[in-house]
Amino acid sequence: MVPQRVSLITIGARDLPELRRFYQKLGWRETEMSSDDYCVFETAGVLLSLFPLQELMKDAGMALEERKGFSGITLAINVDKPEEVDQTIETIRSAGARITREPSNAFWGGRTAYFLDPEQNVWEVAWNPTAVFDERGAMIHF
Incomplete structure (x- = not known):
């Protein structure tokens, strides 16, 4: 059986220092190894x-070709109240x-x-009235 969990999401970055600075500007905390x-x-x-895109593709055994367009994957930040989306x-x-x-x-x-x-x-910021979060703030149900 495969464990039913997502533990790590890695974004392949073209310019890792710039992308890192963006997430730092959001106030996100990094681990010591960053x-x-x-x-x-x-x-x-x-x-x-965040890992260099070419290194990630190489590590995954994929051809080094440029990513183009929407990949069909979005990441989401779910908040506790509707006004927090704005x-x-x-x-x-x-x-x-x-x-x-824009928020709607x-x-x-x-x-x-x-x-x-x-x-x-692509990232979504959402408030879901039926979302349930655990003590760490992780969404466990909606």
Whole structure:
């Protein structure tokens, strides 16, 4: 049986120092092992690491070709209150992100917004009225 968990998300970075600075501007805490060659941010649910894109593709046994367009994957930051979507997006905007969808009420009853980090990774900021978080802030159910 495969353990049903996501422990680490790694983003392949074209310019790791620049991408690292973006997440630092959000106020995210890094682990002690972080550097401009590889860094890891602590989040409530999983660790988020940044690794040079070409090195990641090589490590994964993939051809070194340029990523193009939307990969079909989004990452999400879920907040506790609807107004926190707007507040979070303003902080993210001031850190230099491109907002692709301004905060708005969602058809499913929550509130949502989307942004791109400096390397065009798609992130959602959302409030879900049915979300349940554990004591660390990790979403365990919605």
